[in-house]
Amino acid sequence: MTRHLPWRLDDAPDAPFPPAETALRDPDGLLALGGDLSPVRLLNAYAGGIFPWFSEGQPLLWWSPDPRMVFRTDGVHLSSRFRRSLRQSTWALRADTCFEQVIDACAASPRPGQDGTWITRDMRDAYVDLHRLGFAHSVEVFDGDALVGGIYGVAIGRMFFGESMFSAASGGSKVALAGLAHRLASWGWPLIDAQVENDHLLRMGAEHWPRQRFLALVREQVQQPAAAGDWVDLFGTLSAAEIADPDRS
Structure with missing residues (x-):
């Protein structure tokens, strides 16, 4: 099937x-x-x-790029130097304790080459609704009581679709992503969708997958048994040192 204009969705x-x-x-x-x-x-x-991905003033746009940027949950890369610093860190990771704070921080974070944010008020509210239904989750990095990094996305079955992450302290988003991948790998979830190419993600181990390969895995994983609900207890607390040396945790 060949089309020259995007499909207009029914109401x-x-x-x-x-x-x-x-x-x-x-x-x-x-x-x-x-x-x-x-x-x-x-x-x-x-x-x-x-x-969905659109800016303020645009119509609601829906995407499925080819190739797709993904992380294997056992394939997030942290440099040796960064791992050494984490071994001495007091940072701790939790999940779903402040979802709205994470998405607001992501919306406020400047992005190279972008003027403003694609996380519009309507987009924010939609993901907060998904969070309340148990399908959208955040992983948060804390230094004491201070939120220093985080990531959020959507989980269906045993597939996680990453949406955005932020750092309020150097390395905060890296730790959030690595912590998310560490927990997902321990649960038997194979992949994190990272959507589109980004040099920072490539340096952390992201891979290009042909869309067909990605879709085949997604269709399989979304059918796997995994109950919706918050991850507060399921995720527990993860130390930065455990991220530095995942084989010891």
């Missing part, structure tokens, strides 16, 4: 998306426009390898 929240394989080549991955950010629509999108 019904449960209306199907077009196949992700039909996304445009230019711009890479643009699949559809319109619709809304209701929980049903968002969960259907992620389960199909699709995510």
Whole structure:
């Protein structure tokens, strides 16, 4: 099937998306426009390898790029120097204790080459709704009571779709990502979706996967048993030292 314009979604929240394989080549991955950010629509999108990404004043745009940027949960790379610093760190990681604070910090973080944020008020509210339903999660890095880094995203089955991360202290986002990957690997979750290419993510071990390979794994993993709900107790507390030497934890 070949299309020259993005698909316009029906108004019904449960209306199907077009196949992700039909996304445009230019711009890479643009699949559809319109619709809304209701929980049903968002969960259907992620389960199909699709995510929303648009700026204030644009229509709601849906994407499935090819290739896809991903992390294997056992493949996040931290430099030897950074690991040495973490062995002496007092930072601690928890999950879902301050989701709204994490997404607000992500929205406020400046991004190279970007003017403003794609985390609009409507986008923020939509992910807060998903969090309350047990499908969106945050991993937070604390120095005492201070939040120094974090990451949030969407979990369906045993698949995690990363959305954004931030640092309020040097290395905060790296630790959040590494801690998330460490816990997911211990639960048997194989992959974190990182969406689109980013030099920082490549340095941390992100890989390019052809869209077909990515979609095949997503369709398998979203069907795996994993109950929705908060991760406060499931994640527990993870020390920075455990991130530095994951084989010892």
